[in-house]
Amino acid sequence: xxxxxxxxxxxxxxxxxxxxxxxxxxxxxxxxxxxxxxxxxxxxxxxxxxxxxxxxxxxxxxxxxxxxxxxxxxxxxxxxxxxxxxxxxxxxxxxxxxxxxxxxxxxxxxxxxxxxxxxxxxxxxxxxxxxxxxxxxxxxxxxxxxxxxxxxxxxxxxxxxxxxxxxxxxxxxxxxxxxxxxxxxxxxxxxxxxxxxxxxxxxxxxxxxxxxxxxxxxxxxxxxxxxxxxxxxxxxxxxxxxxxxxxxxxxxxxxxxxxxxxxxxxxxxxxxxxxxxxxxxxxxxxxxxxxxxxxxxxxxxxxxxxxxxxxxxxxxxxxxxxxxxxxxxxxxxxxxxxxxxxxxxxxxxxxxxxxxxxxxxxxxx
Amino acid sequence: xxxxxxxxxxxxxxxxxxxxxxxxxxxxxxxxxxxxxxxxxxxxxxxxxxxxxxxxxxxxxxxxxxxxxxxxxxxxxxxxxxxxxxxxxxxxxxxxxxxxxxxxxxxxxxxxxxxxxxxxxxxxxxxxxxxxxxxxxxxxxxxxxxxxxxxxxxxxxxxxxxxxxxxxxxxxxxxxxxxxxxxxxxxxxxxxxxxxxxxxxxxxxxxxxxxxxxxxxxxxxxxxxxxxxxxxxxxxxxxxxxxxxxxxxxxxxxxxxxxxxxxxxxxxxxxxxxxxxxxxxxxxxxxxxxxxxxxxxxxxxxxxxxxxx
Numbered sequence: 001x002x003x004x005x006x007x008x009x010x011x012x013x014x015x016x017x018x019x020x021x022x023x024x025x026x027x028x029x030x031x032x033x034x035x036x037x038x039x040x041x042x043x044x045x046x047x048x049x050x051x052x053x054x055x056x057x058x059x060x061x062x063x064x065x066x067x068x069x070x071x072x073x074x075x076x077x078x079x080x081x082x083x084x085x086x087x088x089x090x091x092x093x094x095x096x097x098x099x100x101x102x103x104x105x106x107x108x109x110x111x112x113x114x115x116x117x118x119x120x121x122x123x124x125x126x127x128x129x130x131x132x133x134x135x136x137x138x139x140x141x142x143x144x145x146x147x148x149x150x151x152x153x154x155x156x157x158x159x160x161x162x163x164x165x166x167x168x169x170x171x172x173x174x175x176x177x178x179x180x181x182x183x184x185x186x187x188x189x190x191x192x193x194x195x196x197x198x199x200x201x202x203x204x205x206x207x208x209x210x211x212x213x214x215x216x217x218x219x220x221x222x223x224x225x226x227x228x229x230x231x232x233x234x235x236x237x238x239x240x241x242x243x244x245x246x247x248x249x250x251x252x253x254x255x256x257x258x259x260x261x262x263x264x265x266x267x268x269x270x271x272x273x274x275x276x277x278x279x280x281x282x283x284x285x286x287x288x289x290x291x292x293x294x295x296x297x298x299x300x301x302x303x304x305x306x307x308x309x310x311x312x313x314x315x316x317x318x319x320x321x322x323x324x325x326x327x328x329x330x331x332x333x334x335x336x337x338x339x340x341x342x343x344x345x346x347x348x349x350x351x352x353x354x355x356x357x358x359x360x361x362x363x364x365x
Numbered sequence: 366x367x368x369x370x371x372x373x374x375x376x377x378x379x380x381x382x383x384x385x386x387x388x389x390x391x392x393x394x395x396x397x398x399x400x401x402x403x404x405x406x407x408x409x410x411x412x413x414x415x416x417x418x419x420x421x422x423x424x425x426x427x428x429x430x431x432x433x434x435x436x437x438x439x440x441x442x443x444x445x446x447x448x449x450x451x452x453x454x455x456x457x458x459x460x461x462x463x464x465x466x467x468x469x470x471x472x473x474x475x476x477x478x479x480x481x482x483x484x485x486x487x488x489x490x491x492x493x494x495x496x497x498x499x500x501x502x503x504x505x506x507x508x509x510x511x512x513x514x515x516x517x518x519x520x521x522x523x524x525x526x527x528x529x530x531x532x533x534x535x536x537x538x539x540x541x542x543x544x545x546x547x548x549x550x551x552x553x554x555x556x557x558x559x560x561x562x563x564x565x566x567x568x569x570x571x572x573x574x575x576x577x578x579x580x581x582x583x584x585x586x587x588x589x590x591x592x593x594x595x596x597x598x599x600x601x602x603x604x605x606x607x608x609x610x611x612x613x614x615x616x617x618x619x620x621x622x623x624x625x626x627x628x629x630x631x632x633x634x635x636x637x638x639x640x641x642x643x644x645x646x647x648x649x650x651x652x653x654x655x656x657x658x659x660x661x662x663x664x665x666x667x668x669x670x671x672x673x674x
Contacts, residue, residue, distance in 0.1 A: 002472060003472045003473055006468070006469055006472040007469065010458060010461055010465065010469050013460065013461060013465065014458055014459075014460045014461065017460035017496070018460060198458075201455060201456050201457075201459075202452055202453075202454070202455035202456075203455065203456075203457055203458060205422060205452060205455070206450070206452050206455045206457060206512075207473070208422055209420050209421065209422055209445065209448075209450040209452065210445055210450075210470065210473040210474065211442050211445040211446050211473060211474060211475070212473040365422075
């Protein structure tokens with residue numbers, strides 16, 4: 001145990017003193033959290049998809065729809081109330097605006113001297129406060145405009161707010177677990193580089209000439225990476241919670257379990273890569289070839305529903321797709337790519353296969 | 366050289382192939398306790414493969430290999446506790462310091478020497494806190510030897526310990542290695558520097574193409590092949606080689622690198638005869654000198670090529 005710990009400490013020191021490695025394993029994912037947090041969290045320059053439900057179905061409600069469509073921030077998606085609420089729960093829209101029946105009637109009544117009013121219902125997700133406020137502001141503006149134009153300021157339209165938990169693919173709550181998944185992927189895949197380096201430099205061989213059992217050498221590498229995984233998880237989730245108001249709704253043990261399974265799976269992939277790579281240069285190149293497509297295709301930054309069919313097929317083969325999905329399901333109740341059980345099974349499958357290949361093919365020199 | 370009891374290394378008919386290549390092809394030798402034994406040969410001779418089999422890093426294809434009387438295939442862990450290993454050109458965890466590396470390697474053994482003592486033994490006191498990547502070549506080799514001594518081993522393997530070092534760093538390492546023998550350790554080293562083998566080794570095995578060609582102490586190896594010493598000189602005009610070959614004590618006369626070389630069993634007689642012959646022809650020999658044959662000559666004679674090809 002003491003030797004295992006000593007070796008792990010040696011590995012930690014090597015990592016901490018290697019600025020490039022430190023950047024990739026810790027600062028790079030953090031950079032992503034901030035970058036995407038700012039882009040999707042606070043930004044006013046992204047359009048927000050909003051469900052539009054017209055229950056009035058009159059010329060007046062149609063003109064109101066035009067007014068909403070003219071708001072540059074919003075993209076309207078028409079449908080029935082049930083359909084749009086479902087869409088919001090699936091993350092396809094961020095909010096739902098409902099124009100109730102009786103709008104035209106209320107206008108006619110008001111004009112004939114009997115003031116009447118109807119309330120626009122706005123379904124927003126309180127956990128995505130910024131988006132909801134943007135939509136609410138837009139709705140209030142449109143309602144005011146309508147009231148002014150219609151009858152000199154008399155309030156025909158009011159706004160009532162309803163809460164509805166949603167998952168929005170373009171928001172930080174979706175991104176934070178995704179970025180954590182990406183960080184774990186990189187952590188594991190990048191582990192191939194120091195392994196190849198240590199083999200190329202003869203360090204593995206030199207240690208092989210001491211009585212140290214090999215499992216301890218491997219074990220210390222795994223321990224190091226799992227420790228970094230925990231650090232990554234704490235930092236990334238912490239930043240999400242503190243800076244971007246992300247609410248982690250899942251259970252802590254389940255989240256930790258998925259983090260560890262993901263880290264171990266990608267570590268096994270790293271070990272497998274190290275089994276076949278001979279030089280450090282090769283390793284650096286191949287690791288990028290493996291990690292970059294996964295980063296962009298696995299639904300980490302955007303739902304892969306947007307991808308063309310064949311790329312979706314590719315994405316469905318990638319372990320990161322399932323880690324990201326599992327992470328979002330467990331942490332923020334995200335929409336599913338696959339049921340959680342399938343995610344975990346796929347990850348475990350990758351883990352077992354890569355471990356078996358590594359055990360057969362890993363060379364110490 | 367003190368030789369007593371069971372040899373620390375015993376190798377009988379060791380063979381090891383890499384695919385088609387027979388790296389080691391039927392090698393047998395023994396190393397006595399307290400002996401410094403050297404394997405001399407060009408790159409690719411099979412030295413490193415042999416030493417790595419002894420260190421338990423490679424399995425032999427066939428043959429019997431024992432260290433401390435233990436079979437290397439069946440008892441590698443027990444052997445590794447008692448040997449010290451320095452591999453050819455290893456850079457160790459570049460970002461760890463000298464002290465950290467020695468502490469770490471010490472922890473791999475059931476018993477180990479204090480780090481401070483090791484650092485002093487290899488004279489790295491002022492670099493104790495330096496990262497290994499920042500050490501000079503000679504300092505790295507010294508660290509590498511300190512790491513080999515961390516478990517106070519009975520037998521130390523040094524694979525080309527001075528390759529790539531400047532002459533001064535090489536000399537200081539030689540002193541270090543001689544010190545090991547004085548402490549009663551057995552040493553097996555490989556080298557392709559014949560001066561190194563001459564300077565350090567009690568016995569030398571000359572290896573080429575996976576075979577041991579000749580084995581013995583350096584004076585023995587030279588004496589076995591070269592009974593004569595060489596008398597060499599320049600002259601203008603050149604004296605006829607045929608005539609010189611008939612001088613007293615001369616077994617062979619030749620021109621080498623522009624010099625005339627006489628191999629002689631009776632150096633004073635040869636020089637006397639040479640001077641009077643030259644005088645008779647009215648020629649004066651310049652740069653007259655005598656030299657002993659060297660390991661290099663032995664190697665050349667054995668293989669027909671120079672060591673550092």
